Amino acid sequence: MRRVTGYVRVSTDEQTFEAQQRALSEVAAFRGLQLDIVSETASGRRRRTKLDELEARARAGKVRELWVVALDRLGRSTLDVLLRLDRFARAGCSVVSLREGLDLGSPAGRLQAQLLAAFAEFEAAQIRSRTREGLAAARARGRRLGRPRCDLDESELDRDGIAHARREGRSWASIADELGVSRATLRRRLAINGASSDDAPDQC
Numbered sequence: 734m735r736r737v738t739g740y741v742r743v744s745t746d747e748q749t750f751e752a753q754q755r756a757l758s759e760v761a762a763f764r765g766l767q768l769d770i771v772s773e774t775a776s777g778r779r780r781r782t783k784l785d786e787l788e789a790r791a792r793a794g795k796v797r798e799l800w801v802v803a804l805d806r807l808g809r810s811t812l813d814v815l816l817r818l819d820r821f822a823r824a825g826c827s828v829v830s831l832r833e834g835l836d837l838g839s840p841a842g843r844l845q846a847q848l849l850a851a852f853a854e855f856e857a858a859q860i861r862s863r864t865r866e867g868l869a870a871a872r873a874r875g876r877r878l879g880r881p882r883c884d885l886d887e888s889e890l891d892r893d894g895i896a897h898a899r900r901e902g903r904s905w906a907s908i909a910d911e912l913g914v915s916r917a918t919l920r921r922r923l924a925i926n927g928a929s930s931d932d933a934p935d936q937c
Contacts, residue, residue: 737761737798737829739770740784742806746774753802756831761800768800781807788817791826803832 739761741753750772761768773783784807790796799821801807807828808814818837821828827838836842898908905916 734765734767736767737800738796739768739800740787740806741770742773742775744776756802757800760831788820791821791824796826798827800829804830
């Protein structure tokens with residue numbers, strides 16, 4: 734009996750794996766496969782630790798087929814999914830998705846993945862292009878990009894007091910937190926004891 738691994742994922746603890754597990758189990762039983770299911774709770778932005786472990790097992794030759802209900806279980810974006818598919822393919826592991834009818838173990842499945850990759854690359858290029866155009870337009874309007882600089886009133890900053898705090902062993906971080914400014918702001922604006930040209934930009 735051929736052994737395959739199923740991967741199911743939900744985003745929150747309030748959701749259940751039942752529907753995904755049932756779908757995979759029914760298809761596996763129909764095809765006479767032995768199914769081992771790995772489940773994981775992780776939102777779109779969180780790292781998929783168990784999926785990473787499955788990928789490592791695939792590279793070690795311990796997972797030869799990975800089954801999912803839908804490709805969106807593998808990543809948060811089309812590009813993310815395709816990169817994951819490519820890594821599994823390079824590890825010699827076929828990925829099967831029930832919803833998309835994708836089987837990377839077949840020539841048709843590999844062609845489908847290549848087409849999806851082409852569309853994903855085009856989508857990423859379009860996003861980069863729109864971002865560059867938006868930034869250029871903002872600069873043309875005179876808008877300053879990035880995090881805002883702090884507006885400090887130097888008369889409120891007691892240089893002697895800060896120097897004394899430093900001599901007492903207080904860190905730049907604690908002084909900056911107390912004054913509501915960054916460490917880089919203190920060093921650049923006050924230019925005292927150890928100001929460095931390597932300090933980070935002046936940001937709140």
